[in-house]
Amino acid sequence: MDLIKKIKKNISANSLINEKDRILVGLSGGPDSIFLLYILHNYFNNQLIIAHINHKLRGVDSDLDEKFVRTISQKLKIPLYVIREDIRKLSNENKKSIEEVGREVRFSFFDKTLKVENFNKIALGHNLDDNVETILINFIKGSGTKGLIGIPEKRDNIIHPIINIKKEEILKFLEENKIEYRVDKTNFEIDFLRNKVRNYLLPIIEKEFNKNFKEKILSLSNILKVEDRFLDNLVENIKNDLMEFENDFIKIDLKKFQKLDLSLKRRLIRKAIDYFNRDLREYPLEHIDKVISLENKKTGKEIELPFDLIAVKDKNKIIIEKKRVEIPNFxxxxxxxxxxxxxxxxxxxxxxxxxxxxxxxxxxxxxxxxxxxxxxxxxxxxxxxxxxxxxxxxxxxxxxxxxxxxxxxxxxxxxxxxxxxxxxxxxxxxxxxxxxxxxxxxxxxxxxxxxxxxxxxxxxxxxxx
Structure with a gap:
């Protein structure tokens, strides 16, 4: 199938873009994001803006990336927003990984830019290979079903129009159309987990075990995606019967909760945490199961969760809430x-x-x-x-x-x-x-x-x- 047709099919099948969408394109200057920008600019009529983050991770190369992106913006006459953040410094100060801090800075910047420009969607250049890598990384980290599904075509206002396109297809297209892009040399260093998976683990699996491994892993992802959607819909249908939502807390009816299968209990707890706009990646299975364990604990038992949430066993309820507000002495x-x-x-x-x-x-x-x-x-x-x-x-x-x-x-x-x-x-x-x-x-x-x-x-x- 023609490459452009494949992309349009993915966009149509997953309702990623409609004619009224105003789209922010996250542009690093690498082949994937340049390819995405080229496709959206030439084959769709949506209004676009470009957002670029200079992470200051690669010294002069980071500045050259920014310069390249500015040139692209001027050439295509697409408005550009740029920020510069010392990600390594922020990583050390906050005691978080470079990848995690980079993600936080990136999406905070994207969200602010959307509001300033009154745009409604963020398009990112993740491709099929990125998805396979993500699934493997999540597997290594012990992820649940959602992690093994990989990168969704759409999550809230974030879309991945080229998630079904292989890296080799992207590079071939850019070469044939003489489209320039920047190469991030750190992608070939074995410092980050993703690079280890990309440059070391995947080649070994494909060479020694299954040359069609990427297709097989994506087949597994699609199977899990269908089953996950079914369970999510089931939880969506029962949540209002079990859960009472307030601004700062959620009450879960214990008697009804105890009758559920473990898989539904876990999904309900995740649904409760998601209600507080927390990143579910920060709540691994051990946290979810600790909350579930409250059903057999004494009244008043509390469990602290990441990012200022607590779970409490009440007389006939489990309560998940933001950490308490102290009343001054009176x-x-x-x-x-x-x-x-x-x-x-x-x-x-x-x-x-x-x-x-x-x-x-x-x-x-x-x-x-x-x-x-x-x-x-x-x-x-x-x-x-x-x-x-x-x-x-x-x-x-x-x-x-x-x-x-x-x-x-x-x-x-x-x-x-x-x-x-x-x-x-x-x-x-x-x-x-x-x-x-x-x-x-x-x-x-x-x-x-x-x-x-x-x-x-x-x-x-x-x-x-």
């Missing part, structure tokens, strides 16, 4: 009935004739004459005791939290009310004290109502109410 003394404001909430105390049936965790009724004013309002302290409504004796507040499934991440931020003697009247939103409840002997009833106004309080109580 303290107020309330002399008597009235309206008071503190730390992002209002506290209203009124005398009422009788208890009304209010299903509101932030409204409670007490025997007014049992309370010694002033009432104190603060965070709980480890070790202090409390006599929960319905119990005949006091228990340590930390034991009460555990027994009632109050997540670790919020326990010591909850507001409590105490009387003058430091007896706890109410753990707000949770339980009042049995000592201060309204009985048949009560003469005066006080209603205490809390109104949350600060988003941090709302977030805390949403975790378990």
């Amino acid at each position: 303290y107020i003394e309330i002399p008597d009935i009235g309206l008071y404001e503190l730390a992002g909430m209002k506290i209203e105390l009124t005398l009422v004739e009788k208890i009304s049936k209010v299903k509101d965790p932030f409204t409670s009724f007490f025997d007014y004459d049992k309370i010694e004013f002033p009432i104190k309002f603060r965070k709980p302290k480890f070790g202090e005791k409390f006599k929960p409504l319905g119990l005949k004796k006091k228990k340590k507040i930390q034991d009460f939290f555990v027994d009632n499934g109050i997540p670790k991440s919020v326990r010591w931020n909850l507001p409590i009310l105490l009387d003058k003697k430091d007896d706890i009247l109410w753990i707000v939103g949770v339980r009042i004290s049995d000592d201060y409840k309204v009985t048949n002997l009560t003469k005066r009833v006080i209603c205490i109502k809390i109104t949350l106004e600060d988003f941090r309080w709302i977030k805390i109580f949403k975790r378990f109410l």
